[in-house]
Amino acid sequence: MTREDSSNPGPAPSDPFALVGNEIRAAIVRALGDPDVRGGPPVAFSALRDRVDVDVRSSQFNYHLGQLVGHFVERTDDGYRIRPEGRVLYQALSAGSFDRRVTESTTPAGFACHYCEAPVDAVVHEGELRIQCPDCDYRYDVTTVPPGIDAAADLDLDGIARFTHQNHLAFARRVCPTCGQEPTATVLEPDETPFPTDDRRVVSAFVHCRNCNDARYLSIGEAVLADPALRAFCHDHGLDLLTTPLWELEFAATDRTVTVESRDPWRISLVVSLEGERLELIVDGDLTVLDRHCEGIEDA
Template sequence: MTDDDPDTDAPTSPFELVGQEAQMAILQALLAADATGEGTGVAFSDLKRRAGIDDTGRFNYHLGELVGTLVTETDDGYRLSKFGRRVLRPMATGYYDPDIAVDDLPVEGSCPICGGAVRVELAEAVLRVVCERDHVVDAGLVASPGLVVDHDSASATEALALLTTHAVELGTNGVCPTCHAPVDGRVERLRTEGVAGRLPVVDDLGDGGASDPDGGAVPETQSDDRSRYYVYRAPCDTCGNLFVTPVGGCVATDPRVISLYATQGVDLRRSSPWRHPFRRGGTAELVSREPFRVCLPVGRDLDGPSLYLTLDRDGDVRGRYRVSGSLADDRDE
């Protein structure tokens, strides 16, 4: 076992730190030292002073509880272990702080519901994108609040897009974006009855009663595009993360889709999902129940022909054709 390996026999786990003020004070002092480049170690007496613990016996006891898991002892003193850094650094960004305040930040793009300007706001410790009329465009961005602090609109927009693209690529390829455990996913139809003033989001799936695995009743004509809202859902049994993305997320990094947008100077990896209809959802149509197939138009926001992709229940592309084609041109590959 190296000096950075967690000691499974140590009595203190991250969850046991709740209510342990002395141990949290020690960890905060080491985290601050780590942030200022003092990663080689802080001497016993100096760390005791920084933690604000006067009683030497009490300090020694709580420090001993941390060594072997979150803290490593070195020749120079004490420092956070690699495991400790991984656990505590997100806390320093405000990721787990329910009361952190972040000013709203305007970002590029417009609301797909009303066309208004959009901004990132922090609500219940979750970053979300809303417009000037408070339509919710994206209800749960994969990012820490620190992402929008000290960023301008353009850099924050690009960073959010990159992080979202990475998370969606993981989730649609069988990897939980939160804990990296394997997940199984499938394309489902998301009912949108009663959804007003926002695009359908993960909360509409609830605990399984709001999605229709069999596609639901599909009328001959549908005047509301949101009633054709198909999503790819891959809940994680390990960490409980309920991963869900509009079905367009399944092809967001497909080479054919990337190439289509690149020919017109658009880098999809750095472009906000809410700027592209196929990423927002509501445009896929059920074309077959058995085998299950949905048809997704891609590139309607570009000048030139659109690409139509047919996806199966697993979110894999089974056929493709250009705008000049017809449904009869669809074929399994």
């Protein structure tokens, strides 16, 4: 079997939205991306048309299929199969990434504000989730509701928390969750970020992928989530970092235990206190952990 060198490669890979706007092409991607199909042999033209089940002429179906060949679909001597780029598009279509519904809701976030101890709210507005204290207005997180979670139904905060954690952890490990490239990390002063001046952050970690331009503004605590000493310290004190929502972790959700020791060069201290012990991490301007020190609080 050979891959076709098509003279009509269809839409540019950087313009998948032109593809999604056509129902026939989207249906072809769904048909070839189906798990029962993509792991098997190539699908012949007639069989693929039957699977898509659209009422169009064969020539019209062939035209739309041809627009996909080369970027999202591979044509072989035996038929058609989905390409890796097509699988990414299939997953986005299946998850509903292009079919969001406008919703608004406010529900309890399930924890007390680390600043004023008031119950914190989870506010959804047009696909965006804000974890925010209604009393002191501290904003713990702003994130997009994952496409697989129905914000119109009972809001699955645990699911969103796990999704957010995985994305932040990927950036903390210097792996872009969108394209897999290595992002850069820098420290920003509060006035260098797009957030309100009352954000109360001492500094922010800006982790940016130059390949796909995905980026996150993380707290210092979030930026070191992958540090083995931090994970071991929390585990030893009964705190599971993988299952606890980030906004419930004071060291990750606030800068209350962050101290800037120097700015040129950057030297930043983060302290995590649990059950009579504290772990101090020292990071530099690239968010690299320079030093770790654990001690009893009573001896500090």
